[in-house]
Amino acid sequence: MRHRGTLLVEVILATLIFSVGLLALGLSLAYGARIIIDSGQNTVKEQKLANLVEQYLMDRTVKRTDATVNPLNQKIIHNNEEIIVVTQMQEASILINNKSLAIDRYRYKLPSKKTAAFYVVERKE
Amino acid sequence: MTLVELVVGMVVTVIVLSSIAFGIRAGLGLFSKSEAHSRVITGARFTMDSFNRKISPKLNIATQVSVLNIDIASIPESSLMTEDEHYVFLKNSSVVYRTSSGDIRLDGSDHIASLSFTLPIEIDAEPTNYILKMDLHAQHSEQASVKLDVPLEKALFNLPSKEGSSLSGNVLYFTSTSYLKILNVKKESLAGKTLSADITIYADYLIPENEGNIFWAVSAAETAELKVVENENDDGYLLVMNDSGKVIETETLTSHPINGRYVKYPTETKKLEKNEYYLRYCVAERWSDWVKIVSASSSGYKAADIKIFTGEGTQGPLVGEQVEYLERILKDVKSVFDEAKTEWKKAFNRKRMEYSTSATGEERFPNLLAELLSDTRIADFLNVNEVKYFTVGLDSSDDLYSISAKIGEYYYVIYENGHIYQLTKNLAVGDEDEYEDYEKIKNRKEIMDSETFFTEKWKDFQGAPPGRRDYFVGDELNKIGWNRLDLMLLAPNVNYSYDSYLTYQILQKYNYGDIVVSTADNMVYRCVDPFSSSTININTQEGMTWQVVGVLSNGKVSGGIVPYPNSVRRRNFALGTLVEGSNGKTYMYAPVNNKVELSYWPNVRAAENANWIDVNNPNLEKGIPIKPDFIASVYETGNGKGKVSSYATFGKVRNPKEERYYCYEGYLYLCIEEDDNVSVDRRKYFVPILNNVYYDYVSYDEGAIVWKEGYLYKVQGNVLYPFTRELF
Numbered sequence: 001m002r003h004r005g006t007l008l009v010e011v012i013l014a015t016l017i018f019s020v021g022l023l024a025l026g027l028s029l030a031y032g033a034r035i036i037i038d039s040g041q042n043t044v045k046e047q048k049l050a051n052l053v054e055q056y057l058m059d060r061t062v063k064r065t066d067a068t069v070n071p072l073n074q075k076i077i078h079n080n081e082e083i084i085v086v087t088q089m090q091e092a093s094i095l096i097n098n099k100s101l102a103i104d105r106y107r108y109k110l111p112s113k114k115t116a117a118f119y120v121v122e123r124k125e
Numbered sequence: 126m127t128l129v130e131l132v133v134g135m136v137v138t139v140i141v142l143s144s145i146a147f148g149i150r151a152g153l154g155l156f157s158k159s160e161a162h163s164r165v166i167t168g169a170r171f172t173m174d175s176f177n178r179k180i181s182p183k184l185n186i187a188t189q190v191s192v193l194n195i196d197i198a199s200i201p202e203s204s205l206m207t208e209d210e211h212y213v214f215l216k217n218s219s220v221v222y223r224t225s226s227g228d229i230r231l232d233g234s235d236h237i238a239s240l241s242f243t244l245p246i247e248i249d250a251e252p253t254n255y256i257l258k259m260d261l262h263a264q265h266s267e268q269a270s271v272k273l274d275v276p277l278e279k280a281l282f283n284l285p286s287k288e289g290s291s292l293s294g295n296v297l298y299f300t301s302t303s304y305l306k307i308l309n310v311k312k313e314s315l316a317g318k319t320l321s322a323d324i325t326i327y328a329d330y331l332i333p334e335n336e337g338n339i340f341w342a343v344s345a346a347e348t349a350e351l352k353v354v355e356n357e358n359d360d361g362y363l364l365v366m367n368d369s370g371k372v373i374e375t376e377t378l379t380s381h382p383i384n385g386r387y388v389k390y391p392t393e394t395k396k397l398e399k400n401e402y403y404l405r406y407c408v409a410e411r412w413s414d415w416v417k418i419v420s421a422s423s424s425g426y427k428a429a430d431i432k433i434f435t436g437e438g439t440q441g442p443l444v445g446e447q448v449e450y451l452e453r454i455l456k457d458v459k460s461v462f463d464e465a466k467t468e469w470k471k472a473f474n475r476k477r478m479e480y481s482t483s484a485t486g487e488e489r490f491p492n493l494l495a496e497l498l499s500d501t502r503i504a505d506f507l508n509v510n511e512v513k514y515f516t517v518g519l520d521s522s523d524d525l526y527s528i529s530a531k532i533g534e535y536y537y538v539i540y541e542n543g544h545i546y547q548l549t550k551n552l553a554v555g556d557e558d559e560y561e562d563y564e565k566i567k568n569r570k571e572i573m574d575s576e577t578f579f580t581e582k583w584k585d586f587q588g589a590p591p592g593r594r595d596y597f598v599g600d601e602l603n604k605i606g607w608n609r610l611d612l613m614l615l616a617p618n619v620n621y622s623y624d625s626y627l628t629y630q631i632l633q634k635y636n637y638g639d640i641v642v643s644t645a646d647n648m649v650y651r652c653v654d655p656f657s658s659s660t661i662n663i664n665t666q667e668g669m670t671w672q673v674v675g676v677l678s679n680g681k682v683s684g685g686i687v688p689y690p691n692s693v694r695r696r697n698f699a700l701g702t703l704v705e706g707s708n709g710k711t712y713m714y715a716p717v718n719n720k721v722e723l724s725y726w727p728n729v730r731a732a733e734n735a736n737w738i739d740v741n742n743p744n745l746e747k748g749i750p751i752k753p754d755f756i757a758s759v760y761e762t763g764n765g766k767g768k769v770s771s772y773a774t775f776g777k778v779r780n781p782k783e784e785r786y787y788c789y790e791g792y793l794y795l796c797i798e799e800d801d802n803v804s805v806d807r808r809k810y811f812v813p814i815l816n817n818v819y820y821d822y823v824s825y826d827e828g829a830i831v832w833k834e835g836y837l838y839k840v841q842g843n844v845l846y847p848f849t850r851e852l853f
Contacts, residue, residue, distance in 0.1 A: 008130060011137050018141060022148050029152050033159040040166045040273045047173060051278035058280035059252040068252070 171233025194294035701752035715835035750835030
């Protein structure tokens with residue numbers, strides 16, 4: 001039997017397989033790094049989300065019933081991209097001293113984040 | 126194995142090994158960079174989280190916020206700070222939160238490379254004016270390309286006052302106390318101000334028992350009976366109105382939110398016909414669930430400032446009696462001003478420009494004014510029953526800030542804050558444009574669009590009230606003498622407070638009378654030599670340039686007592702300054718014959734203690750000393766007429782210019798006659814600007830009140846120095 005050519009093919013195949021594995025490993029590392037770097041941008045976006053809440057609360061504090069900020073119009077602008085982050089939830093009520101008070105609820109949440117969100121609860125006018 | 130196979134095998138081996146090496150290197154690099162990113166991101170997140178946990182609750186209730194652009198070395202040490210003071214700044218690549226308890230490094234802030242704060246300086250009640258922005262720049266120390274910029278915004282819910290003119294800076298300074306938010310139902314924001322009222326009223330956020338909405342009600346005590354009352358002194362709750370007279374939230378009172386007690390609500394909403402209330406509520410720990418409310422009175426004095434009265438009368442020696450007396454005076458002042466505004470409108474509409482009326486007539490204003498003047502118990506006003514003349518200076522009645530009255534031979538000016546000044550006999554009122562025609566204006570009796578005074582005779586008691594401008598008449602030297610009469614309203618045991626002051630900057634030139642704060646020692650100084658102010662450091666006591674007048678506390682010149690210093694124990698003090706001695710007692714600076722000079726802190730050297738009075742010594746022969754009323758006006762530096770000029774060595778002035786001010790040994794002088802190389806002590810050429818402070822070589826009119834060595838004296842005759850005097 002002749003084996004001289006087979007050895008080369010095997011080596012080449014093995015090298016290819018190894019290269020694919022190595023590439024996969026490299027890509028996974030790069031992907032992991034990308035996620036970490038992106039998490040920095042998510043941190044910025046989350047802080048901008050918190051800033052929106054502060055802006056609305058400040059507006060309510062100063063303007064009271066003449067509020068100039070409508071939460072539903074608040075948006076995050078990040079890297080020239082507008083992100084809608086506020087949604088109004090269903091009407092609800094809370095109990096204070098056994099009395100029911102109607103409230104409005106707004107949820108401040110990044111579309112890409114499933115867990116973190118701010119809720120603003122205010123008495124319904 | 127052929128040679129070709131061997132070569133190919135070696136090449137493949139090299140490729141494989143190279144790939145492995147490259148992969149390992151790239152992987153490590155990537156891992157290292159990822160780790161750096163993780164550290165920076167985590168650090169930024171932790172820093173923000175720490176800020177929100179540790180600092181935001183304090184910022185929510187801040188009464189004053191300042192963004193400073195300063196060297197962090199000038200930030201006071203914790204031991205020198207009060208409990209209400211807070212600093213946030215970057216130090217050694219960490220965000221540091223400094224309080225009187227010490228420094229706290231915010232968790233994870235190791236990679237913060239820069240930190241800056243931005244806050245609009247506008248104070249209008251606009252939301253954007255009270256958003257504090259913090260720009261956090263995180264960067265890895267070894268991998269400079271790894272960085273993150275996070276913009277953090279923080280709402281200042283308490284609408285704190287803002288100090289300084291810096292829009293952005295590297296240091297955040299703020300003060301905060303427990304209950305801070307002050308909401309006046311008249312929409313006047315008093316945030317950060319001390320209120321003079323001594324009545325504390327609690328307000329609850331109340332829920333109706335039956336159908337209805339929430340509304341506010343207030344009581345004099347937390348334990349007040351839960352019923353609606355109409356008098357603040359009654360045991361119960363008052364409904365709180367807004368500025369339009371509408372009850373806040375327009376609901377009825379039924380329940381107490383804290384302990385669940387209930388009361389019956391009234392059948393109809395009752396409104397309290399009183400609108401001078403200020404709501405104070407805490408916005409940090411609890412949102413609007415209880416309110417502290419204090420009654421409002423005319424501002425200008427603090428309860429702590431009025432504990433002694435040396436005028437005539439029998440109001441009693443007790444502090445409570447004196448406080449009550451002052452409150453009555455201030456209430457009377459307010460009534461007078463309210464009525465003046467009303468009657469001014471009537472007079473204006475009827476083209477009537479003159480008031481000359483009896484205090485027993487139909488007009489309410491002269492009645493009220495006569496009552497007020499009588500109540501002041503100043504001898505000149507006893508038995509006043511006729512107001513011969515008054516003017517009000519204003520563009521509209523809403524701007525009324527002073528009232529002038531002619532009683533007997535003298536004119537008097539009363540300010541909204543209760544200060545009363547006596548002016549010279551020869552006073553005329555006119556427009557600024559008329560200053561060259563004294564004959565035309567001196568007898569006119571009109572209510573002017575702008576209040577302007579002219580006199581034709583110089584008086585020694587000078588120093589116009591802050592904001593007041595005097596005018597010359599023609600070519601003559603005609604100035605107003607402002608003789609403040611209400612010395613009884615000055616504080617005996619605390620220093621003056623100032624609403625505004627300057628922060629000391631080295632090499633900067635200050636004007637005579639400027640109030641300047643040194644952040645190095647927290648002391649408040651008054652500039653008495655503008656020409657040396659840029660060369661003599663405020664913390665070194667060379668020459669008579671800076672006089673200590675008080676201490677900075679909570680970011681305000683709050684009228685406290687200057688504490689005993691840790692280092693330099695010699696200062697130039699202003700007359701009447703109150704300091705803490707080395708033995709812990711409170712002393713007033715009252716040198717012999719009012720001669721101010723560099724002095725040791727009290728109780729250090731016996732010889733120097735002759736300049737000091739222990740204000741709490743019960744055995745003082747003349748009773749409790751009081752403070753003088755030194756010149757509050759600022760005289761600008763310059764060489765023109767009316768500007769402050771320097772003095773030469775030993776008080777000799779070369780070619781002094783008429784109508785120019787000169788400073789010497791802490792006092793201000795006005796040149797009234799030009800000559801060459803004369804001494805400022807020579808009465809012929811210079812007159813001291815003294816207000817009510819006694820000074821040798823000065824003549825005083827009979828009845829004039831002067832301060833000397835800690836006590837008030839009244840001149841018994843119109844005599845020249847040395848005059849006779851009699852203690853009140």
